[in-house]
Amino acid sequence: xxxxxxxxxxxxxxxxxxxxxxxxxxxxxxxxxxxxxxxxxxxxxxxxxxxxxxxxxxxxxxxxxxxxxxxxxxxxxxxxxxxxxxxxxxxxxxxxxxxxxxxxxxxxxxxxxxxxxxxxxxxxxxxxxxxxxxxxxxxxxxxxxxxxxxxxxxxxxxxxxxxxxxxxxxxxxxxxxxxxxxxxxxxxxxxxxxxxxxxxxxxxxxxxxxxxxxxxxxxxxxxxxxxxxxxxxxxxxxxxxxxxxxxxxxxxxxxxxxxxxxxxxxxxxxxxx
Amino acid sequence: xxxxxxxxxxxxxxxxxxxxxxxxxxxxxxxxxxxxxxxxxxxxxxxxxxxxxxxxxxxxxxxxxxxxxxxxxxxxxxxxxxxxxxxxxxxxxxxxxxxxxxxxxxxxxxxxxxxxxxxxxxxxxxxxxxxxxxxxxxxxxxxxxxxxxxxxxxxxxxxxxxxxxxxxxxxxxxxxxxxxxxxxxxxxxxxxxxxxxxxxxxxxxxxxxxxxxxxxxxxxxxxxxxxxxxxxxxxxxxxxxxxxxxxxxxxxxxxxxxxxxxxxxxxxxxxxxxxxxxxxxxxxxxxxxxxxxxxxxxxxxxxxxxxxxxxxxxxxxxxxxxxxxxxxxxxxxxxxxxxxxxxxxxxxxxxxxxxxxxxxxxxxxxxxxxxxxxxxxx
Ligand SMILES: Cc1ncc(C[n+]2csc(CCOP(=O)(O)OP(=O)(O)O)c2C)c(N)n1
Ligand code: SF4
Numbered sequence: 001x002x003x004x005x006x007x008x009x010x011x012x013x014x015x016x017x018x019x020x021x022x023x024x025x026x027x028x029x030x031x032x033x034x035x036x037x038x039x040x041x042x043x044x045x046x047x048x049x050x051x052x053x054x055x056x057x058x059x060x061x062x063x064x065x066x067x068x069x070x071x072x073x074x075x076x077x078x079x080x081x082x083x084x085x086x087x088x089x090x091x092x093x094x095x096x097x098x099x100x101x102x103x104x105x106x107x108x109x110x111x112x113x114x115x116x117x118x119x120x121x122x123x124x125x126x127x128x129x130x131x132x133x134x135x136x137x138x139x140x141x142x143x144x145x146x147x148x149x150x151x152x153x154x155x156x157x158x159x160x161x162x163x164x165x166x167x168x169x170x171x172x173x174x175x176x177x178x179x180x181x182x183x184x185x186x187x188x189x190x191x192x193x194x195x196x197x198x199x200x201x202x203x204x205x206x207x208x209x210x211x212x213x214x215x216x217x218x219x220x221x222x223x224x225x226x227x228x229x230x231x232x233x234x235x236x237x238x239x240x241x242x243x244x245x246x247x248x249x250x251x252x253x254x255x256x257x258x259x260x261x262x263x264x265x266x267x268x269x270x271x272x273x
Numbered sequence: 274x275x276x277x278x279x280x281x282x283x284x285x286x287x288x289x290x291x292x293x294x295x296x297x298x299x300x301x302x303x304x305x306x307x308x309x310x311x312x313x314x315x316x317x318x319x320x321x322x323x324x325x326x327x328x329x330x331x332x333x334x335x336x337x338x339x340x341x342x343x344x345x346x347x348x349x350x351x352x353x354x355x356x357x358x359x360x361x362x363x364x365x366x367x368x369x370x371x372x373x374x375x376x377x378x379x380x381x382x383x384x385x386x387x388x389x390x391x392x393x394x395x396x397x398x399x400x401x402x403x404x405x406x407x408x409x410x411x412x413x414x415x416x417x418x419x420x421x422x423x424x425x426x427x428x429x430x431x432x433x434x435x436x437x438x439x440x441x442x443x444x445x446x447x448x449x450x451x452x453x454x455x456x457x458x459x460x461x462x463x464x465x466x467x468x469x470x471x472x473x474x475x476x477x478x479x480x481x482x483x484x485x486x487x488x489x490x491x492x493x494x495x496x497x498x499x500x501x502x503x504x505x506x507x508x509x510x511x512x513x514x515x516x517x518x519x520x521x522x523x524x525x526x527x528x529x530x531x532x533x534x535x536x537x538x539x540x541x542x543x544x545x546x547x548x549x550x551x552x553x554x555x556x557x558x559x560x561x562x563x564x565x566x567x568x569x570x571x572x573x574x575x576x577x578x579x580x581x582x583x584x585x586x587x588x589x590x591x592x593x594x595x596x597x598x599x600x601x602x603x604x605x606x607x608x609x610x611x612x613x614x615x616x617x618x619x620x621x622x623x624x625x626x627x628x629x630x631x632x633x634x635x636x637x638x639x640x641x642x643x644x645x646x647x648x649x650x651x
Contacts, residue, residue: 014511044473044496060500060511065493067342068502069335070361076332080299080339080347083323085494088343106335109328262323271321 006033009043011063018057022216024175024201025055028122031181031199032091033062038182039089039189046089049078051103053095054129055122055201072103075110078117086116086259089189096123097135100156104136111165114193115258120185121158121196124203132206139243143210162196163251169195170251175202176223177247184249192257200245278453282420282446283350285453286376287312289424290348292455294463295374296322297345299336301329301355304388305444306378309350330355334362334375341371342501344492346428350376352444353386356395356402363437364403365503367526370479370488372431372466374424376440378447379556381634390634391444393556393607397614399439400585406523408530409585410537411439413555417451423582429464430537434529435490441584443607445557445636466490473497479522480508487529530586539582540591544570548577550601550650551624553592553616555581557636558605565642574650584612589619596624601649605629605637 002010010033019025036046043064050056052071059066065088069077078092099107099121110117126144127133134144134151137158141150162170169191171184181199188195202208202219213219223245230248233241280288287309290298298313310326317324323340327333333349340347351359356377366373379395381387395402399411410430412423423440431438467489469476478499481488488508491497504512505519513519530537544566545551554562559580569576579595581588596602602624604613613628620626627649631637 043498045494047493060502063498065498066500067493068500068504070365070503073331073335073362076327076335077339077342079325079327079332080297080336081343081493082339083325083336084297084340084343084345085492088494105328106332109332262318266318266321269318271318 002030002033003037005037006030009033009036009063011061014061017061019054020205022204023054024124024203024219025058025122027175027178028120028181028199028201029058029061031178032093032120032185034182035185035189036091039186041089045087046091047078047081049074049081049090049092051094051098052129053098053127054203055093055095056098058093072098072101073106074098075103075106075117075119079110079113079115082115082117083259083262086263090117091189092117092119094119094121095128096121096125096137096158097127100136100158100161108161108165110194111162111167111196113258114166114168114255116192116194118185118188118195118197121198122201123158123198124201124207126203126207128203128206132210142207158198159196159250167196167251168193168253168255171249172198172200172245173247174200174223174227174245176220176227180247187249193255274457276455278455279450280417280453281308281448281450282414282417282442283308283378283448284312285417285420286350286424286440286442287316288455289421290374290428291316291320292421292458292461293346293425293428294465295346295348295428296320297337297340297347298324298349299327299340299347300333300349300351301327303330303352303355305380305447306350306352306376308447309376330358331362334359334373337373338362338366338371341373342493344495346372346432348374348376350378352378352380353382353395354384356398360403364405364407366437367403367407368405368503368505369501370435370490372435373437374427374431374440375437376442379441379443381632387634389444391557391607391636392632392634393443393558393611396441396584396608397611399441407526409439410434410436410530410583411441411585412582413441413584414446414582415556415559415580417446417449418453420446421453421455425461425463429462432464432466433487434533435466435488436529441556443556469497477508478510479506481525486525486532534586537583538586538588538591540588541580541582542595543578545577545579545595545599547575548599549575550603550646551577551579551595551599552603552605552642552646553579554605555584555612558607561637561639562605562642564639565646568639568643569646569650574646576646576650587615587619592616592619593621593623596620599624601625601627603627603629603642603645603649605631605642607631607636
């Protein structure tokens, strides 16, 4: 049962939620809310933004300032909100399709700007909402309704993408590690700049049914059996790492945050006098 | 104190926006609109406003909507290809009722078309470009002075009606330099969005006030918690499948402009009282048309001039009664016929229509319109 102070953050009248029972996204919502509560955030000063997808329906359930935008574009909206009011804490929740397909451009540019937003990428390796089509993170060979013979498009590694594009905090956990999820989201929120927390989520309904992970428990077991912490992964060979999910904090570095740079620009030109 | 400037149309739009209280601009460079972004980049930080160059036009309007949600008067500016890219998020702003101003400095299309040449091919896109029904407010200025004035009006309308307002400028106007008499800020009428007067607990973000049928708007960060979505929603802002709630919302998106149509519609006329031919033109073409009409008058022809300043809502009733008296309309446009259809609709067959189309990247010559007037007036 969620703690009472976590329950305060929910629009309880909309429960039961629209996610399939056992969908991984609920675990992530709970982790985000615990992270926000433990970080001492206020609902009036917190924005939850999203695009379109099952994952992106999350803001509707959270009783803060919430904005459910267009598919893939949420980071561009969030960038406008953050630039307008840097005092706001912004968590942008995205599906893997939302983030890396249609929203890929906004994602890399948010990383590049290092703007103070925490992106939580809910990666279930599939387009859940639209019925199980392949996404840019669908593993090679996995089946999807638009990859009936197995995917031949090489997948993205969300964390490497974020690191390469300049995010200052990048971490990955799976829904089988809810405490780690919460910890990484908390660290992401504490980071001044742009944070990316990729959480490997499950869609037993659309991904599982085509890839031998039919039940929520199948998925949790899969994640438990195939996750490798970063420290261990560093001593493993690429062959041994094949098909494994490496979890941990990949990037933690200091760099000027975008709205702070903007503020100093305004001061430099004597703005607001 | 009023002052006199010698500005390009694009520069005039930018300073008009600043005078209107615009303090947020998100955009992406595109000819022939880029000067608007450039002036905003230079000026907004000085006003402690926010300027951001985004990664594309989709992001430009998204950031602009974000700025508006956080309380700023916000604008983006673009041209043809960028206007196409902005359409989906423009729809979100209509649906979520977020006030923004979008400038389209029209160039030739389709596609990349003619980046540095004038056209008027986006005027129907302004009305119908995003999917789904909504009411449109779109201005078509025809002088650099008017660029300044309609930009202020566009912000006032956006703030008042909680919706996007479009400024349909064009390449010639955007780059032409003219004298602008800049009024003293103190003399301007500036409208700010209606804020909720109730407590955060009582706030219902899409419930219109009974006296004006318009809902107030809170900002993220000012103590109110609310939900914004592009899904069709009820008065509380949450998605709905209830036919009554859907009907109420979608009808209100139309009604909020239709009900105030008379306060929004603007047009200009000259010599229409006794005219038996009226030239109807907008934007830069209206300048050519007016000069042709005056030359025709000098030749003793009874010709009038009608210029819609708001393309949407269109001054249909006003044109209808004049058209009925005159019996003949000439409609020159830099497209193969767009507003002419709206004009046809407006006059209900009470006047003969003569369409003039030019799609070669140039403006009409006054002599071409004059010739047509002489031909039709005969
Ligand atoms: C512009 C646009 N294109 C396509 C869609 C259809 N669509 C809705 S959700 C979605 C993909 C969702 O997948 P993902 O982002 O991975 O989230 P999930 O549903 O798996 O949580 C798509 C393609 C849309 N809403 N808008
Ligand atoms: S379809 Fe998949 S992602 Fe969507 S709610 Fe169901 S399990 Fe979750």
